[in-house]
Amino acid sequence: VSNYKQADFPRGSTVLDNDHGTAPGFFVDIGSEGHTCRAFFLPGVPSEMEPMFEAGVVRALPRVRARLHVRRLRVFGMPESEVNDLLAGLEQGCGVTIGYRASGAEIEVKVLSAERAGELYGGAATRADAALGEARARLGEVVFGDGTMRLPEHVGALLLERGLTLGLAESCTGGLVSHLLTTLPGASAYYLGGVCCYGNSVKQAVLGVSAASLDEHGAVSAEVARELAEGARRLLGVDVALALTGVAGPSGGTHDKPVGLVHWAVADRAGTLVEHRCFPGGRAQVQRRAALAGLWSVRQRVLSA
C-alpha cells in the first residue's frame, strides 16, 4: 500500500529520473505567463537525492559562465589557527578570499577568486593560481595534495605510484585504517590486508609479539608497536606495514598510559620507525586521529625512502 504513495504526483508536475532507488522527485512551474518559477522537489535520502540533483536540477538550470574560480589544497596535522596565521595577508595581496574547512587533523584550504567587472578574461583564474602557489610555499611540507583527495587516498596513490604494498596490524584503531583504505575502489592494487589484533592472544599467536614484551612493557608500548609492525610485514608479505596500539578509551587509562595514548610503528625493508602521541577527544576521535597519524607516517616513510 505505502509503495503506491511514491507514484502520486501533483497535476502538471514533471517526474525526475531516479536510477538509484524508488524515492520520488519532480518539478513544477508555479506562477503565470512570464512570471513563473520552477520549484524542484527532491527526496531526502542522500544517495538518491545527490544524483537526481546533478542530473535533474543542475542540468535544467540556464548555463552561466563560471565567475568564481576555486582552488583547494589539503594540510595535515597543523592547527587551523596556525594555517591562518601563515597565510596572513594573502587575501589582500592576491585579491582572493580564503576559506578553511577542518575535519579531524586535515584542513582543506580553499582559495576563491571572483571575476571583477571589466577584468580581462582569465584574470580571476590567474589570481587563484598565484594565491595557491603562494599558500603552498608558505605552508611547506604539511601540504599533501591539491584538490579534494583525502589522506587515505593520497597514501594509496603514493603506494601505487611507487609499486609498494601495504599491510596493517591494528589494535586500538580496530580496523578503521583498513576501512579507510578499502572505501576506495582499486585499493587491492597496494593494500594486501591487515590483522585487527584486538586481543593480546591475537597479537601473540598471529603476529608473533613476545610474551616478554607484553609482560614487561604492556600492549600499549613502543616495543609492542614495533613487534606488531614487523610481525605484520612478515605475515602479510608486504613492503610496508603500519601497526597501532593505544588506549582508545573511555576506560582503560592509567596514570602512565592515559586515554588517548597511542604508539604506532612503520616497518619497511630499511627498518622500523616508532612514534607515539596522546590524542585528545573521545573514543571515536582518538581512533580517527591515530588512524590518520599512522597513515601520515606511512607517507613520510615512503617519501623519504
Added chain:
Amino acid sequence: VSNYKQADFPRGSTVLDNDHGTAPGFFVDIGSEGHTCRAFFLPGVPSEMEPMFEAGVVRALPRVRARLHVRRLRVFGMPESEVNDLLAGLEQGCGVTIGYRASGAEIEVKVLSAERAGELYGGAATRADAALGEARARLGEVVFGDGTMRLPEHVGALLLERGLTLGLAESCTGGLVSHLLTTLPGASAYYLGGVCCYGNSVKQAVLGVSAASLDEHGAVSAEVARELAEGARRLLGVDVALALTGVAGPSGGTHDKPVGLVHWAVADRAGTLVEHRCFPGGRAQVQRRAALAGLWSVRQRVLSA
C-alpha cells in the same frame, strides 16, 4: 593571532562552558524589560556543540513536565513500506503517532504518544507501551531491540551475555565489520580480532584457504567464504567466526558474479552456515549492507545455538 578572535564576545553576553575544545559559545538577552528573548550562539563543530547544547542550553530552559512519550524499536532487513503495512491501523487503534527512520537495512520505529487535555496522568505512557507491544508482536522476529541500540551493539551485547568470542575474516568489507564492533567501548570482552584478507595471498597464507578452491570457484564463492570462516575460527581461537567475500565494485563485476554479490559464512562449533546475496547500491552501500547482513547472521546463529 587568530586564536585571540575566539576570546572576543559581544558586550553583555555570557560565555558558555566548553570542556571539549576551544570553540566559543555564548548567550545574550535581546529586547527590553518584560519582552526579552535569550539568543544562544553555538559553535559548529558537533563534538563541541553537542555537549554545550546539553549543558548550556537545555539546562537553561524552563522545565516543563514531559508531555510527549517516546518508545522505539529497531527492525532489520524488512523494507520500510512492509513495516508500514504491517503496522497499518495501529496509530488510530492505540491513539499514537508512528514515525520511521531507515538507515541502511535498519529501521527505527518510533512511537509517539502525546498527553491529552484532561487525561489521567500516565495515560499517554500507557498508550505508548501498548502500541509498542502491539508493534513488536506484529513485526515478529525482524525486531532486534528496543531503544537506540544499533545492530553491532546488539550483537556485542548478545555475545557478552552468552560468554562467546567473535573473530572475523573480511575481504570485500575491508575491515568495516571490525570497525563497527570496535567503535563500541568494551568490545574487547567478546571481540578478539580479525583478518582483513583483501589479497588472495593473505586468504591463503594467513587463513589457509586452498589454492584449489580459489582456482575452481574464485575468491567470491560459498566455498571460499566457508574456508575463510573456518580458518579464522582456528587462527583467532574464537567461538564464532564471520567471513565475508564479495564484489564491492564499482569494477570487478562479471556476468556470473555481478557487483554487489557477497558470500558470507558463520562458523561455530556446530558447523558452518553459508549465505549469499546480491546487494544493491554503490561500493559504500554494498560494503555496509554486507557488514550488517553478516552481523545479522551471527545473531541468528547465536540465538539458535
